Amino acid sequence: MTHANAVTCLGGEQTTLQPFDTPAPGPGELLLDLRVVGFCGTDMFKLVTGAAAPGTVLGHEIVGEVAAIGPGVEGFAPGDRVAVPHHVPCGECALCRRGAETMCDTFRENLLFPGGFADRILVRPRATAQAAQKLPDHVSDEAAVFLEPGACVLRSVHKGELPREGGLAVVQGGGSMGLLHLLIIRAALPGTKVLVVDPVAERMELAVSLGAAAAAPPGEAAQAAVGELSEGLGADAVFDTVGGAGPLRAALTLSRQGGTVVLFAHAGPDEPADFPINDLFKFERRIVGAYSGALGEQREVFDLLRSGALDPTPLVTHRLPLDRFAEGVELVRQRKALKVLYTPSNGKDRD
Ligand SMILES: [Zn+2]
Ligand SMILES: [Zn+2]
Structure with a gap:
């Protein structure tokens, strides 16, 4: 003892x-x-x-x-x-x-x-x-x-099903988990552009210095940035590290047709979602949750840390x-x- x-x-x-x-x-x-x-x-x-x-x-x-x-x-x-x-x-x-x-x-x-x-x-x-x-x-x-938070983020990134090359990922929220998404996407899929959406100027600057293609505040500026980075297509995957109905609606708006929204944050207790169902049905979007990281992701993140690809x-x-x-x-x-x-x-x- x-x-x-x-x-x-x-x-x-x-x-x-x-x-x-x-x-x-x-x-x-x-x-x-x-x-x-x-x-x-x-x-x-x-x-x-x-x-x-x-x-x-x-x-x-x-x-x-x-x-x-x-x-x-x-x-x-x-x-x-x-x-x-x-x-x-x-x-x-x-x-x-x-x-x-x-x-x-x-x-x-x-x-x-x-x-x-x-x-x-x-x-x-x-x-x-x-x-x-x-x-x-x-x-x-x-x-x-x-290692542990990195595995959670890598599972989220896997669920985003980004293309191997030339994709656009949007990360909502420039806190530690949002920026960890940025770093892990850049390490695991270097051919992917990342836009970080956050209202705080300091965090937007940090995101760009850490390898984001761009950063923008939520709303019209984010929408315009997505348009510019994807030639009007929309984002292949949007990772929401903020949580709640409002950010989910925003994420759907930024995603392309056939794209994916990954939920990576707690919403309020029993908070219901609120978005046009046809945004999913007619445009083949998917909303998926990502919770924690399994052994495969833990090992994969450790490899990224050990090789130096992820810092x-x-x-x-x-x-x-x-x-x-x-x-x-x-x-x-x-x-x-x-x-x-x-x-x-x-x-x-x-x-
Ligand atoms: Zn944790
Ligand atoms: Zn089991």
């Missing part, structure tokens, strides 16, 4: 940093010392909606250093740097066999204990065996921490110790931060 700090939910948005008992690794498990953990939109959603039960430790985008290995673990040694996602599908059920791995019942089980916002994290056997990646020296913590590190704007958790949440809420990474707590209490 080790004693280490974790950011623990108290109900609603309240959290506290408190010591947590983490057992020694059992068969097939890894015990990690935290190096960095990313703050994700889903963490924000769970805090804001009060979906996190008291006692929960959120956080799931982690890079750690192996502190101890359980019996039977192969391929890892103390001191190795490791990135590991918290969700891994079973690979065998009816949904997994149909390619809907992220809908697998087993997938939603959290394989990180107590959670990512903790100085010490136990990695469960299925994640250790199938998903944990030992990091080569040239892959930094700041890049590797994008998400410009998205990291803040690094704070876990002691300053609430400060990071506030920075994201006020849109003063893109990606916030937390580092181990200052008052590390270990024995």
Whole structure:
């Protein structure tokens, strides 16, 4: 048993940093010392909606250093740097066999204990065996921490079914997930032009500096930019990282006939959609959801990170110790931060 700090939910948005008992690794498990953990939109959603039960430790985008290995673990040694996602599908059920791995019942089980916002994290056997990646020296913590969110985005990009060459993708929202879409599309499908739609000038500038063909505020300017970039055709795929009925309508307007809208964000609880059904039927459009990333996407993103084709590190704007958790949440809420990474707590209490 080790004693280490974790950011623990108290109900609603309240959290506290408190010591947590983490057992020694059992068969097939890894015990990690935290190096960095990313703050994700889903963490924000769970805090804001009060979906996190008291006692929960959120956080799931982690890079750690192996502190101890359980019996039977192969391929890892103390001191190795490791990135590991918290969700891994079973690979065998009816949904997994149909390619809907992220809908697998087993997938939603959290394989990180107590959670990512903790100085010490136990990695469960299925994640250790199938998903944990030992990091080569040239892959930094700041890049590797994008393994999990990168896999989610890559699944979204796959669902967009962009052409191999010459396609136009629109990304609605220039926050960290929107810009990660931009970087991953540019890495995986370099022949694709990307337009980023966001009302904030700074974010539009950043998008262009990160490889967007153009950036525009929502509305007529976005419509005009799509027309220009596609010779009037419309976008092959629109990725909505904003969420809700309004952005969905806008996405449909920007998509070409026969094109795809991929939903990559929470809408309000029970918020209904509102768009002309004939926009789908008569013009063969598709609206698809993308939830999380499966093993294939996790591995593919790791390859992009390892080869250097994907460098998400410009998205990291803040690094704070876990002691300053609430400060990071506030920075994201006020849109003063893109990606916030937390580092181990200052008052590390270990024995
Ligand atoms: Zn996430
Ligand atoms: Zn399954």
